[in-house]
Amino acid sequence: MPTILIVDDEQDIRELLAMKLQKEGFETLEAPDGLEGEKMASEHQPDLVVLDLMMPGKDGISVCKSMRKEARTSKIPILMLTARGGMDEKIAGLELGADDYMTKPFSPKELVLRVRNILRRTMAVEGGSVIEVGPFRLDKNNLKFYLNAEEIDLTSTEFKLLHMLIEIPGSTRERDELLEKVWGYSNQTQTRTLDTHIKRLRAKLGEYGACIETVRSVGYRYKESSN
Numbered sequence: 001m002p003t004i005l006i007v008d009d010e011q012d013i014r015e016l017l018a019m020k021l022q023k024e025g026f027e028t029l030e031a032p033d034g035l036e037g038e039k040m041a042s043e044h045q046p047d048l049v050v051l052d053l054m055m056p057g058k059d060g061i062s063v064c065k066s067m068r069k070e071a072r073t074s075k076i077p078i079l080m081l082t083a084r085g086g087m088d089e090k091i092a093g094l095e096l097g098a099d100d101y102m103t104k105p106f107s108p109k110e111l112v113l114r115v116r117n118i119l120r121r122t123m124a125v126e127g128g129s130v131i132e133v134g135p136f137r138l139d140k141n142n143l144k145f146y147l148n149a150e151e152i153d154l155t156s157t158e159f160k161l162l163h164m165l166i167e168i169p170g171s172t173r174e175r176d177e178l179l180e181k182v183w184g185y186s187n188q189t190q191t192r193t194l195d196t197h198i199k200r201l202r203a204k205l206g207e208y209g210a211c212i213e214t215v216r217s218v219g220y221r222y223k224e225s226s227n
Contacts, residue, residue: 001025001026001027002026002027002047002048002119003026003027003028003029003044003046003047003048004021004026004027004028004029004046004047004048004049004050004115005028005029005030005031005037005040005041005044005046005048005049005050006018006021006028006029006030006031006050007030007031007033007034007036007037007040007041007049007050007051007052007055007060007063008031008032008050008051008052008055008081009032009033009052009055009056010052011032013052014030014032016108017050017108017111018030020108020109020111020112021112021115024112024116026115029044029046033055033056033057033058034055034057034058034059034060034062034063035057035058037049037051037063038058038063038066038067038073041063041067041073041076042070042072042073045072045073045076046076047076047077047119048076048077048078048079048115048118048119049067049076049077049078049079050079050081050111050115051063051064051078051079051080051081051098052080052081053080053081053082053083053089053093054082054083060080060081060082060093061089061092061093061096064078064080064093064096064097064098065096065097067097068096068097068155074153074155075143075153075155075156077099077118077119077121077155077156077157078097078098078099078100079098079099079100079101079102079111079114079115079118080093080098080100080101080102081101081102081103081104081106082101082102082103082104083103083104090103090192091192091196094192094193094196094197094200095196095199095200097155097200099118099121099155099156099157100114100117100118100157100183100193101193102114113184114184116184117183117184118156118157120184121156121157121160121182129141131163131166131167133166133169133222133224134169134211134224135147135148135208136162136166136208137149138159138162138163138166140163143156143159145159145162147205147206147208152204152205153204154201154204157182157183157197158197158200158201158204160181160182161178161182161197161198161201162201164177164178164181164182165212165220165221165222166222169222169223169224170221170222170223171221171222172215172218172219172220172221173219173220173221174218174219175194175218175219175220177219178194178219178220179193179194182194198212198214198220211223211224
């Protein structure tokens with residue numbers, strides 16, 4: 001059973017989420033603050049972390065940043081919980097490596113669905129075990145990405161997104177298709193999530209970031225570099 005770590009300073013929220021997740025067959029761990037959550041993530045290496053943004057001491061943004069820097073936690077998916085209307089904070093969390101976010105108050109049922117969608121992305125991508133396009137090499141069984149033979153650290157969401165873009169070079173992937181297949185969204189209400197992940201992915205690709213082209217009002221596509 002997948003293990004979910006819930007990091008939130010509000011005990012009633014932790015208990016509610018733990019109950020709902022356990023009902024759906026998940027094992028749960030709980031941490032009352034950011035420092036304890038970061039420690040538990042490193043020690044237990046859960047399958048996913050539900051991370052509250054606003055906490056005393058070490059907040060969710062700082063925890064997310066620390067987790068992405070540590071080898072033991074760098075690939076653990078993070079679902080961030082944010083206060084209503086905090087778009088700047090949401091974008092900051094996504095840019096630091098959060099895989100998805102929800103605003104409070106939220107539907108526990110929707111949160112469970114989001115957790116399932118994120119975990120599905122961490123599983124091996126369908127198809128052959130390796131895909132190679134230009135300087136890119138994706139090992140889909142181990143979720144490892146290599147650029148000119150050098151391993152680049154990608155989160156599971158970034159890996160799935162890049163895989164979809166380079167699977168058919170030159171083919172445009174529409175926004176709705178990417179949101180549905182990578183995040184499980186059925187419409188473009190979370191379009192900022194997609195754009196922020198594309199921005200972060202381009203940054204990790206360095207000079208090859210230009211290979212991911214924006215198709216205005218449609219979506220994105222991969223174009224092989226001339227390098």
